Amino acid sequence: YELIQPPSVSVSPGQTASITCSGHKLGDKYACWYQQKPGQSPVLIIYQDNKRPSGIPERFSGSNSGNTATLTISGTQAMDEADYFCQAWDSSVVFGGGTKLTVL
């Protein structure tokens, strides 16, 4: 099973960034999203498609339908510049290849 993410996404500060994650019938599974900044460990930002752990800002949201899960960052800030990884379960844990978000 494979999860496909765009290698890079660019967004202007204050705008909305969308990062997609595609996989066969992904909408039938739960998707998670992780944020990883340089030199740091991954941090869970979305689980079970659209739930935010405590401490994660409301500007992060998720959706999952059909073959695509989407991470949306509203009012993107410079501090959101990072790598983002999606994750799902299909007989084993699968991670997407990651998307580098640039805020410029």
Next chain:
Amino acid sequence: EVQVVESGGGLVQPGTSLRLSCAASGFTFDDYAMHWVRQAPGKGLEWVSGISWNGDTIGYADSVKGRFTISRDTAKKSLYMQMNSLRPEDTALYYCAKAYGATVASITFDYWGQGTLVTVSS
């Protein structure tokens, strides 16, 4: 405060073995599944292995199946990864991650350690 702290990484030659450890604290260790995830330099995340709350269910990535063995010790609140027949392509930062649930299929990894670096090179 929930913490998972990895140790045991190092520089080893191809074909040799290494044992990673992960010490857990701040939560009821035997209520949750645990996982190992690795990240090669400059690359993405790769799931390596997971173990259920009681150790009854274990999963491995195809890339390590037959070479790596995951285990856990409830009394010591620790997770382990015995890595045999190491290859240069196993070079990576190895993270220990706590799952949100009890089964290997609980993919929500809510706490991660800082990682321990494994370098396989002659």
